[in-house]
Amino acid sequence: KGWVDRVYAYGFAYGVGEHSDTHWGDRYGEGAMTGKRAMLVVTTGGWDSHYGPRGINGPIEDVLFPIQHGILFYPGFDVLPAHVIYRSSRVDAASYPYELDRLGARLDGLATDPV
Template identity: 60%
Template sequence: MNVLIVYAHPEPRSLNGALKDFAVQHLRAAGHAVQVSDLYAMEWNATLAASEIPERVHHRADILREQEKLRWADTVIFQFPLWWFSMPAIMKGWVERVYTLGFGYGVGEHSDRRWGDRYGEGTLSGKRAMLVVTAGGWESHYSPRGINGAVDELLFPIHHGILYYPGMEVLPPFLVYKARSMGEQRFAAITEQLGQRLDTLATTPPIPYRRQNHGDYDIPAMILKADIAPAASGFAAHLA
């Protein structure tokens, strides 16, 4: 399997750095090919330039390299600390620059039966993706009634909007809570759990998001049909 790790943390000696190093070693020991896009080490330019907007498409070499990595990968792991309820700005900038028109979006034709190739279809269909996320708060803080909101809802814009939108199957995330409280024993337990998730990247059932063009949505309004999960609303309505 070809695995791309898109990684965002500025400190190599951090918990995130240790988890990334473990993942690379574990995957390679299992016979997988691994590439890492270490965004801080690469000094990734997170700012979308005027020459890169759709009307003036000019893909720079750094964008083309990352797109080629995505084409190469069977599975993409996005690893980052949860900062201000989302991914670090440098990783969001990676998405904004790499997901260019015709690659990450704007794929396929619109009609009264099909609204482009997105949400389960698109350039990255056939690939799998998983988030590895660390958070300073407790697991209870991110529960359905927790003060920070349910973690599945916090991650929905990334899972559904960044990973599923261009076609990738999205695996349940690997989450590390209380990231600032990490002794040797706990770290060993977490890496064992992470290793198990890495060993099952190809077999873990993905989050069952509804596909856009498979009959659940009215096109072009893009609203769930009245007889589809009539009692559901919000993010949960888009789970099959």
């Protein structure tokens, strides 16, 4: 939250654009970050099945919605699906290269993969 407060300054990420009776600023896809991409990289302590439609935590997309929609999409970012590493406390020396390669592939395609 501190990062958001410092970076999303009034007049930059919000409070920009036309403010009238019919339009309340450039936001939700219209803001200063329009045309730029953003992606969350998150880790969980639980299994991937815990973050599914019938999982105890609900779909990971629902968990991340306030950040993806309310923080990233608000100033106009094209929000990419999150890169999630499940059970991160269980990533050991054998599985670390796999996770590293998986993240590297996502980052390599960040600018070109379809939204």
